[in-house]
Amino acid sequence: MSKKAQKLRIIPLGGLGEIGKNMTVFEYGDEILVVDTGIMFPESDMLGIDYIIPDFKYLLDKRDKVKGIVITHGHEDHTGAIHHVVEQINAPIYATPLTKGLLEVKLARGGQSGKAKVNEIKAGDTVQIGVFKVEFCHVCHSIPDCVALGITTPAGLVVHTGDYKLDHTPVDNWPTDYTKLAEFAGRGVLAMLGDSTNADRAGWTPSERVIEPAFDKVFREAKGRILVATFASLISRIQQVGEAALRHGRKMAFVGTSMRENAKMAKQLGYLDLPDELLVPIDEALRLPPHEVVLMCTGSQGEPSSIVGRLASGTNRQFDLLPTDTVVLSSHPIPGNEESVSRTINKLFQRGAHVVYDPVEAVHVSGHASQEEMKFMLNLVKPKYLIPVHGELRHLHQHAAIAQSLGYAKDNVAIVENGQVIEFSAGKMFMGERIPGGHVFVDGSSVGDIGPAVMRERDALAREGFVLVNLRINPQTRKLTREPEIITRGFVYQRESDELLAETRRQIEKTLAEANGDLQRQLENKLRDHFFDMTKRKPMIFVMVNSN
């Protein structure tokens, strides 16, 4: 065996600012285990990008070594890239029943149902995946059926918390499995990859139950319909809204394909425990008196194409907002979505609806551990080394500060960026090489061919626009044989810029008269100065010189 083969290598991949959020690679000798296959949504200056997947080029050379793919829970940022991964890598997938259900809905939509086998595991199970013995440990989050992982390797036991919170009264009454975590500690944990999302929040994250009084208030006071917007995968929120509807005598309907499909699947699997008589199809709901109905829909992030987004802009086909409607946004804006959520709320108010959102009422609560829970997790699992993951660099630093406040030495906490290989051998942690581990843009049907160069062009076009000049000249006299054709986009309002364009024509004629050598370059330079002088802006400039 080579020296390299005796090391355990852990590599956080993908994410956008966040580290090890969407994918993590465990490698020992010739065997690889992949944890999660998630996507991220673009930040607001990533122009035109649909979504972002982890750069998993590293795995492509080693695709035969991948023994399995484990998905910790059913949220998009852990599952959303599954169809990109299964196209490249043929390995068994492991997930709990709800996560499996959500993966299968996703694979079926992409026409890939046959392509990948999802093996059902349950919290408490142990599965040998190549050299890795993976134990699944139930944790609470904002979706049921989440697992942390205890991964026993020849180098030692590594715990991956997944996304978690320590909720003593979760909606499904299934608290985090402290016994299992303590058992890991008893065996000795070499390293823990720990969720850092809320590392800058003091105290404990409140239980999911705290939102019940807020929903009761909404249901008590609403005079007409109630529309609750949240993520289609937030199954426990759907359960809570259903329970409120039962308490207050309203029927419940699901609006939109993703909400309907997920709810159906979750109900079949028993994760949504609501009586059949509570649920009505949407067209029936629309015929009922408004005060007898609650509609569950998507759009809590202000996405223009979602139900709530379309209601806010008055472009929903099936039904419109009523002035007596109460719209509840039951989620926090994902970073980068704050503006779009604010605008949506304003537009809903503008259309006469009453809008309820956090912080006006406590209609949402985080699914991630806060500082005191992170301390609890560290003291419970007692890892020798901590690798803070799931968070931006600043969150990893705060997680590290928390560990240090518990007595961890600085050297026992690895703050790394995506693609940094962390190696373990002889019970010690070392930094390995840095591999490409960033993100890949998905835009239309293209995966990865939109890189920084194209993004820079889009940014420049977005800020200043462009000017296109098409000339026909007599090559001998260098005189125009036709009026120049000038097209601008994103630069000035062309119909009101006669003066600017007339002056541009004069500049072209003057430059032609004086020019020698490369006409095109001289014209472009001249026009660049000209436009800057007149507008203090710098559009892209293209001059086509056609000789007659």
Next chain:
Amino acid sequence: MSKKAQKLRIIPLGGLGEIGKNMTVFEYGDEILVVDTGIMFPESDMLGIDYIIPDFKYLLDKRDKVKGIVITHGHEDHTGAIHHVVEQINAPIYATPLTKGLLEVKLARGGQSGKAKVNEIKAGDTVQIGVFKVEFCHVCHSIPDCVALGITTPAGLVVHTGDYKLDHTPVDNWPTDYTKLAEFAGRGVLAMLGDSTNADRAGWTPSERVIEPAFDKVFREAKGRILVATFASLISRIQQVGEAALRHGRKMAFVGTSMRENAKMAKQLGYLDLPDELLVPIDEALRLPPHEVVLMCTGSQGEPSSIVGRLASGTNRQFDLLPTDTVVLSSHPIPGNEESVSRTINKLFQRGAHVVYDPVEAVHVSGHASQEEMKFMLNLVKPKYLIPVHGELRHLHQHAAIAQSLGYAKDNVAIVENGQVIEFSAGKMFMGERIPGGHVFVDGSSVGDIGPAVMRERDALAREGFVLVNLRINPQTRKLTREPEIITRGFVYQRESDELLAETRRQIEKTLAEANGDLQRQLENKLRDHFFDMTKRKPMIFVMVNSN
């Protein structure tokens, strides 16, 4: 006197989502009083826009009727458009000493010192401005020397709160003037325009003093230099950092022109009360041992061109970050800046600095009243009518809900958008007409010529880019006489798109062979389909057909 002349008209103008934030017009008969002349910063999808000013076209026809311009305090969103206004409207300006100082720094920079006269007033003063008797009432905010206004008109007394909080222990020890507000109430207040910024925050906004322990902790723990980033106009924060520096034996230096100029002016006017021996020039500060220095600089919003922005990207000329530096971001992200602030924090960590920011430490506190303060203000001033201002529509609705919880009838609260005229006559409120009262984009040297059409073009370019095809054909044979010239920007990475471009050439030849009639249009349509088929994207397409 016409019927119209007997009415008081109040018109909130400008703002971006926020209502009546940047400018408010009071009109009675033939006389107009303008309150504030502020700017807003563009939201993240307002591509290439420098800043935004209120649309005050309404005033241009009536410019001779404007009797005065009152500025409530020195923040950009209340002062920043002053040079645009004085270019169009010649009327005396009134402001308290610090606000006057900040206005004069601003006018001098724009070369307009001579153009506008700023009259100094003090809280407690009364000034007759045309038909309007304006009484200035001290209020607390996050900058010293702020005033609310009591405006006595023939139609009644109207109170404009300006930006305020009810801070009992402000940094300048000058609490809000409750006596004056109560006196207004005693005389009977027809209407109040009330700050709604924090209408969705429960409780009381903490005093500015609460940040002192957080700063003491930072100063106690910092091993090297401390850099505090905030707004250059946040004079009271500069005072607090100076006091902390005194307590902990550090020297203080101001970095950057705006910070230096504002601090100098505020010190001269007595609003910054710091001993001379505390302050050192920046080059001297850079020569001192790091643990003896605190640097005040701009960049708390992550602006790439600010000192902190340049330190984060490693492009600051005068000095670099040191690994022992502690950077304190002492402000909240303005809505829309969240991403840029997060990235800056991450980059500072990446460069090895220790970064302190809210919520990790309480190094910032809001300058606006929360819900309980709003209730207090309503019960103290006792206006008959409330016009919630300074906030997005959702905040105005929350402010209205607060008023209703105090017993205000729905009809006595006017939730309006910018440009909605509110009329008062015979002690009653009526809705008048709606005038253009939105915002105007400033981009380079152009004010207002970037409208929705250009913004749509920029957005399209930003999302999909463009393709430019320059053809030379024989008009008789319709055959190419030269290889087509194809240029793309923001669409695909041209150097890696040989196949796409080769196929594009084939499509052009095919279309030319089959086309009849408008060649250009047929080519553009054909290429649109072609690019969508191949990429699922829709770039802008321009085809130039040059006949030979």
